[in-house]
Amino acid sequence: xxxxxxxxxxxxxxxxxxxxxxxxxxxxxxxxxxxxxxxxxxxxxxxxxxxxxxxxxxxxxxxxxxxxxxxxxxxxxxxxxxxxxxxxxxxxxxxxxxxxxxxxxxxxxxxxxxxxxxxxxxxxxxxxxxxxxxxxxxxxxxxxxxxxxxxxxxxxxxxxxxxxxxxxxxxxxxxxxxxxxxxxxxxxxxxxxxxxxxxxxxxxxxxxxxxxxxxxxxxxxxxxxxxxxxxxxxxxxxxxxxxxxxxxxxxxxxxxxxxxxxxxxxxxxxxxxxxxxxxxxxxxxxxxxxxxxxxxxxxxxxxxxxxxxxxxxxxxxxxxxxxxxxxxxxxxxxxxxxxxxxxxxxxxxxxxxxxxxxxxxx
Numbered sequence: 063x064x065x066x067x068x069x070x071x072x073x074x075x076x077x078x079x080x081x082x083x084x085x086x087x088x089x090x091x092x093x094x095x096x097x098x099x100x101x102x103x104x105x106x107x108x109x110x111x112x113x114x115x116x117x118x119x120x121x122x123x124x125x126x127x128x129x130x131x132x133x134x135x136x137x138x139x140x141x142x143x144x145x146x147x148x149x150x151x152x153x154x155x156x157x158x159x160x161x162x163x164x165x166x167x168x169x170x171x172x173x174x175x176x177x178x179x180x181x182x183x184x185x186x187x188x189x190x191x192x193x194x195x196x197x198x199x200x201x202x203x204x205x206x207x208x209x210x211x212x213x214x215x216x217x218x219x220x221x222x223x224x225x226x227x228x229x230x231x232x233x234x235x236x237x238x239x240x241x242x243x244x245x246x247x248x249x250x251x252x253x254x255x256x257x258x259x260x261x262x263x264x265x266x267x268x269x270x271x272x273x274x275x276x277x278x279x280x281x282x283x284x285x286x287x288x289x290x291x292x293x294x295x296x297x298x299x300x301x302x303x304x305x306x307x308x309x310x311x312x313x314x315x316x317x318x319x320x321x322x323x324x325x326x327x328x329x330x331x332x333x334x335x336x337x338x339x340x341x342x343x344x345x346x347x348x349x350x351x352x353x354x355x356x357x358x359x360x361x362x363x364x365x366x367x368x369x370x371x372x373x374x375x376x377x378x379x380x381x382x383x384x385x386x387x388x389x390x391x392x393x394x395x396x397x398x399x400x401x402x403x404x405x406x407x408x409x410x411x412x413x414x415x416x417x418x419x420x421x422x423x424x
C-alpha cells in the first residue's frame with residue numbers, strides 16, 4: 063500500500079503484507095476456534111500455551127521494532143491485516159498489544175541497560191510487555207507480562223510485575239485480563255521523562271486506536287460469517303431462514319457497514335506515519351466506523367440466532383463481548399469524535415485537502 067503521485071493512492075496490499083496476514087489467519091484458523099476458546103474459558107488459564115508458542119515462533123513480536131535493534135522494521139500498515147485476523151479469531155493472547163503497541167514504544171525510547179535487556183527478551187519471545195497508558199483505565203495482561211511499561215505523571219516507568227501491586231478488575235470479556243497497578247514506581251524506574259515520553263505516548267495511542275479498529279473490523283466480519291452459516295442451516299417452515307428477506311436485509315446491512323469501514327481503516331493505516339491532525343482524524347474515523355460495524359454485526363448475528371443468541375452456548379457471544387470491550391479501549395467514541403472535530407475546526411477543508419494532500423497541509 064503506497065502513494066502513487068500526488069493525486070492517487072494505491073490501497074492494494076503488497077504480496078508480502080498479504081502473505082504475512084495469511085500465515086496468521088491459517089494458524090489461528092487451526093488453533094483459535096470457538097471450541098478452543100471454550101476450553102480456555104473452562105480452564106481459567108490466561109493463555110493457551112501451545113497456541114502462544116506457535117505464535118511466538120512466527121517472530122511477530124518484533125514486527126514494528128527497528129532492524130537496528132533486532133526487529134523486523136515493518137510499518138503499521140504492514141501489521142494492520144494481522145490485527146484484523148486476531149479480531150476475526152477473537153484471539154485471547156496479547157499479540158496485538160505486545161507486538162503492535164507496547165514493545166515498539168519501549169524499543170523507541172533511549173536505550174539503557176535495563177530497557178535493552180527487556181527488549182532483547184521480548185524480541186526473543188521469552189516475555190511480553192504490557193503497557194499502562196493514560197488512554198486506558200487498566201493494564202491488559204499485566205499478570206502474564208515479563209515487564210510493565212507504565213505512564214505516570216507524563217513520564218514512563220519500566221518495572222517488573224512483581225514490583226507493583228496488581229489488582230484484577232472485572233471485564234465483560236472473559237479473555238481480557240485487566241489490572242490496576244499500585245506502588246513500585248520511583249525515579250529509579252523512570253525510563254523516559256516528559257519531553258521524550260510525550261511524542262512516544264502519542265504514537266502508541268495512534269497505533270492502539272488503529273489496531274483496535276482493525277480487530278473490531280475482524281470481529282464484525284466473523285459475526286456476519288457466523289450468522290450466514292447459521293441462516294443456511296437453520297430450518298423454519300421447511301426452508302432455511304436465510305431465504306427470508308428480513309434475515310437477508312439484516313445481514314446485508316451489517317456487511318455494508320463493514321465494507322464502508324474497510325477503506326477508512328486502510329487509509330488510516332497507510333498514513334499513520336504522518337503523525338499530524340489529518341492522520342489522527344483518520345485513525346479516529348476508523349475507530350468509530352469499525353466500532354459501529356462490529357456493534358451492528360454482533361447484534362444482527364444474535365438476532366439471526368434467536369433467543370439462544372443471548373447465551374454463551376452460541377459462538378457469536380464471544381465476539382459480541384470482545385466488541386463491547388474494545389469499543390472504549392484506546393479511546394471511546396467521545397474521544398475520537400473530539401479528534402475529528404479538531405481536524406474539522408482547525409484544519410483545511412475542501413476537495414483539495416483530502417488525505418492525499420495531508421502531508422503538504424500539515
